[in-house]
Amino acid sequence: GAVVSQHPSRVICKSGTSVKIECRSLDFQATTMFWYRQFPKQSLMLMATSNEGSKATYEQGVEKDKFLINHASLTLSTLTVTSAHPEDSSFYICSARSPAGGNTEAFFGQGTRLTVV
């Protein structure tokens, strides 16, 4: 099946700094990727839809200025957590569909564990 890769898998950062998480589709082009956040013992919550070449679409309650999404190419989307605080500590997961759009399987990255200290 198609592969979606996230990097880094784990990151620890100091409060107030910014962290960038990369999501790559390795063997297919993804015009749309999705970013989810998951707190311990909870479900995945969709944060935003990342659209190649255009602005991301954020879900209600997600601060677009805090969670910057860039989808500069058909194989790469990045999520930058700006001015991170301990409450941003979470598991961040991206997904992409192959081929883009339509009724096709969604593939997930392995997730990034962010710890803000």
Add this chain to the structure above:
Amino acid sequence: GENVGLHLPTLSVQEGDNSIINCAYSNSASDYFIWYKQESGKGPQFIIDIRSNMDKRQGQRVTVLLNKTVKHLSLQIAATQPGDSAVYFCAEDLYNQGGKLIFGQGTELSVKP
């Protein structure tokens, strides 16, 4: 709808027994559902899917049942094995609304050897 802030219910079964994991959804217009398995520290993994024109679908050791009347899904795992221990989520696949997935609450399955 989304299930943010709710903690996962747990299900503990003996190895070899059958497991039944339940899920409720809220959007009566949803017509495509997927069950995912998530192991600790990893992303979700596709298990089985079902469309709303079906009420049952079988895979290898897994069966999904869909009751549209009460907006309920279940995942049955036959002869549960220790490797089945994970968190299981149902998801509404909004493929015709941009392709996002809306995840249910999830259930943590623990298999005792």
